[in-house]
Amino acid sequence: MIIDIHGHYTTAPKALEAWRNRQIAGIGVPAQMPRPSELQISDDELRESIEANQLRLMRERGLDMTVFSPRASFMAHHIGDFQVSSTWAAICNELCYRVSRLFPHHFIPAAMLPQSPGVDPATCIPELVKCIDEYGSVAINLNPDPSGGHWTSPPLSDPHWYPLYEKMVEYDVPAMIHVSTSCNPSFHTTGAHYLNADTTAFMQCLTSDLFSDFPTLRFVIPHGGGAVPYHWGRFRGLAQEMKKPPLKNHLLNNIFFDTCVYHQPGIDLLTRVIPVDNILFASEMIGAVRGIDPETGHYFDDTRRYIEAAHIDPENRHRIYEVNARRIYPRLDAALKAKER
Amino acid sequence: MIIDIHGHYTTAPKALEAWRNRQIAGIGVPAQMPRPSELQISDDELRESIEANQLRLMRERGLDMTVFSPRASFMAHHIGDFQVSSTWAAICNELCYRVSRLFPHHFIPAAMLPQSPGVDPATCIPELVKCIDEYGSVAINLNPDPSGGHWTSPPLSDPHWYPLYEKMVEYDVPAMIHVSTSCNPSFHTTGAHYLNADTTAFMQCLTSDLFSDFPTLRFVIPHGGGAVPYHWGRFRGLAQEMKKPPLKNHLLNNIFFDTCVYHQPGIDLLTRVIPVDNILFASEMIGAVRGIDPETGHYFDDTRRYIEAAHIDPENRHRIYEVNARRIYPRLDAALKAKER
Numbered sequence: 170m171i172i173d174i175h176g177h178y179t180t181a182p183k184a185l186e187a188w189r190n191r192q193i194a195g196i197g198v199p200a201q202m203p204r205p206s207e208l209q210i211s212d213d214e215l216r217e218s219i220e221a222n223q224l225r226l227m228r229e230r231g232l233d234m235t236v237f238s239p240r241a242s243f244m245a246h247h248i249g250d251f252q253v254s255s256t257w258a259a260i261c262n263e264l265c266y267r268v269s270r271l272f273p274h275h276f277i278p279a280a281m282l283p284q285s286p287g288v289d290p291a292t293c294i295p296e297l298v299k300c301i302d303e304y305g306s307v308a309i310n311l312n313p314d315p316s317g318g319h320w321t322s323p324p325l326s327d328p329h330w331y332p333l334y335e336k337m338v339e340y341d342v343p344a345m346i347h348v349s350t351s352c353n354p355s356f357h358t359t360g361a362h363y364l365n366a367d368t369t370a371f372m373q374c375l376t377s378d379l380f381s382d383f384p385t386l387r388f389v390i391p392h393g394g395g396a397v398p399y400h401w402g403r404f405r406g407l408a409q410e411m412k413k414p415p416l417k418n419h420l421l422n423n424i425f426f427d428t429c430v431y432h433q434p435g436i437d438l439l440t441r442v443i444p445v446d447n448i449l450f451a452s453e454m455i456g457a458v459r460g461i462d463p464e465t466g467h468y469f470d471d472t473r474r475y476i477e478a479a480h481i482d483p484e485n486r487h488r489i490y491e492v493n494a495r496r497i498y499p500r501l502d503a504a505l506k507a508k509e510r
Numbered sequence: 511m512i513i514d515i516h517g518h519y520t521t522a523p524k525a526l527e528a529w530r531n532r533q534i535a536g537i538g539v540p541a542q543m544p545r546p547s548e549l550q551i552s553d554d555e556l557r558e559s560i561e562a563n564q565l566r567l568m569r570e571r572g573l574d575m576t577v578f579s580p581r582a583s584f585m586a587h588h589i590g591d592f593q594v595s596s597t598w599a600a601i602c603n604e605l606c607y608r609v610s611r612l613f614p615h616h617f618i619p620a621a622m623l624p625q626s627p628g629v630d631p632a633t634c635i636p637e638l639v640k641c642i643d644e645y646g647s648v649a650i651n652l653n654p655d656p657s658g659g660h661w662t663s664p665p666l667s668d669p670h671w672y673p674l675y676e677k678m679v680e681y682d683v684p685a686m687i688h689v690s691t692s693c694n695p696s697f698h699t700t701g702a703h704y705l706n707a708d709t710t711a712f713m714q715c716l717t718s719d720l721f722s723d724f725p726t727l728r729f730v731i732p733h734g735g736g737a738v739p740y741h742w743g744r745f746r747g748l749a750q751e752m753k754k755p756p757l758k759n760h761l762l763n764n765i766f767f768d769t770c771v772y773h774q775p776g777i778d779l780l781t782r783v784i785p786v787d788n789i790l791f792a793s794e795m796i797g798a799v800r801g802i803d804p805e806t807g808h809y810f811d812d813t814r815r816y817i818e819a820a821h822i823d824p825e826n827r828h829r830i831y832e833v834n835a836r837r838i839y840p841r842l843d844a845a846l847k848a849k850e851r
Binding site: 313314318319320322323324353354355356357359360361364365368369372373375376392393395396398399400401402403404405406407409410430431432433434435437438441442457458459460462463464469 | 654655659660661663664665694695696697698700701702705706709710713714716717733734736737739740741742743744745746747748750751771772773774775776778779782783798799800801803804805810
């Protein structure tokens with residue numbers, strides 16, 4: 170079985186974006202603010218948006234199951250206040266839930282949170298609880314920078330975030346650390362902000378003792394860990410100078426990297442440097458890079474090809490494809506076992 | 511010959527830091543502001559600080575020449591106003607110049623600029639001109655984020671920076687794109703901010719047509735290019751979606767990466783992915799990572815060992831060590847030829 174732990178609903182029917190645009194236009198103009206009930210998307214429309222896109226590619230690539238969350242760049246937590254984010258998160262999470270009900274053997278939801286700059290992350294707990302309890306979400310996406318590229322929140326190691334971590338530990342769900350659109354003109358969203366956030370989050374954990382406080386807390390750092398595996402020696406050396414334990418003990422019981430690295434040399438480095446138990450298969454397909462690589466003739470985001478071509482034995486490949494995901498996402502494992510029965 | 515194009519004066523006599531602390535304490539208190547002449551460092555002190563450190567390691571590692579600039583983390587352009595930065599840059603650049611005069615066969619200067627957040631970069635031109643004309647500086651260090659982690663400046667592709675580029679083109683000097691200390695608690699200086707800045711700068715160039723406006727402008731992106739080579743497929747794919755030319759044509763006549771990547775797998779990836787003509791040998795020794803790697807028994811920043819062990823032929827190694835540096839830093843080449851005569 171091959172589990173893609175990093176899928177977003179990037180292909181939602183256009184009505185979603187139209188509603189969001191009305192919501193944004195309605196900020197500060199209550200009379201113009203649309204009601205959630207004004208967004209009408211039928212099951213057929215959902216089916217079509219998935220079958221023609223993610224499901225088609227999953228079949229072509231031999232992928233079985235995707236952990237599916239709302240489109241990352243559309244979370245845009247910097248827009249509006251908590252109420253705006255709350256309404257928007259509820260809508261997006263419900264759509265992913267509906268997709269998972271329509272395609273129960275192929276999609277399982279992960280939740281976005283209604284974060285908002287300067288607002289206590291504890292305000293996100295009701296949406297988190299609803300998504301896990303009612304929608305069967307197996308993970309959350311946690312944005313370390315809800316300001317959208319201005320980085321005004323405390324580091325992930327700050328007690329600011331602890332109420333969320335306590336709930337994650339209680340429910341035994343991991344968080345993918347994933348920013349959204351950059352509204353800072355310095356940072357291109359998918360070419361700089363995403364990768365910078367991955368590196369930044371890792372370093373925030375490295376300099377802290379967060380996982381002493383939360384030994385079972387689990388973070389998935391996407392996009393192959395940003396710059397981290399490429400600079401693994403630098404990070405090992407920095408930890409050593411700070412008198413931290415070796416990274417294997419200090420961080421690798423709690424931090425995992427996905428395989429969203431869109432060329433063979435990058436995947437080769439990832440699998441050479443990072444222990445296999447810390448690598449999770451993922452593609453983020455129909456995401457940042459949708460084209461075909463002229464050097465290979467295949468889609469850049471067809472990451473299975475790179476894993477197949479990497480110098481790893483079949484048992485380790487199986488861990489990357491399935492075993493690790495079941496371990497790090499126990500609610501995914503439970504859901505899969507329930508389906509297998 | 512082996513040229514290390516990325517060295518900073520991290521070992522300057524303590525008097526320098528003491529003077530800087532007095533300068534910072536004097537901001538807004540003119541009576542307390544120290545005069546530059548109050549900083550007294552003898553040639554013997556300079557010699558000692560170099561012979562016991564950089565020069566000793568250069569000899570041990572078989573390196574011949576270092577392009578030597580003021581300590582990057584001490585530039586701290588976010589502190590004070592232009593006048594504060596201007597006085598500080600003049601002091602630091604003069605020290606590197608004096609080192610280059612004391613050890614003319616081993617050090618050649620590169621200049622820091624008196625940047626200040628919100629101040630027109632054209633104000634840096636007099637210091638730049640002085641350093642090139644009087645000190646023989648062969649390059650500059652350009653900070654794309656003088657705010658120190660708040661990223662308030664326009665992207666490098668913005669005409670904001672063009673006056674500097676015009677002067678660089680006139681003098682035919684490259685710029686290393688190098689940030690300084692982060693004062694944003696989200697970003698660890700050497701573990702996140704440096705690498706993020708490298709990735710960010712590359713992406714700012716990718717999304718623009720800067721090098722159409724300045725075909726001979728040359729940027730060196732340090733720390734192995736941040737996350738860029740590891741995610742080369744992502745960047746190739748993003749450029750393709752933006753209808754930019756292939757990266758080789760779009761950026762690689764103007765952008766070069768150094769080898770400050772502190773483990774073998776990282777250097778192996780760099781030399782596999784990036785054309786050899788775009789790689790410059792560097793160590794940034796006695797910098798961010800000063801320890802010994804317990805996995806190898808050698809210093810993390812002894813990057814020559816990784817280049818020696820990489821699968822590249824002697825001719826290409828020679829390019830990385832010397833040929834490329836002479837081409838991209840023509841004033842270095844001229845200075846070396848003058849010494850050889």
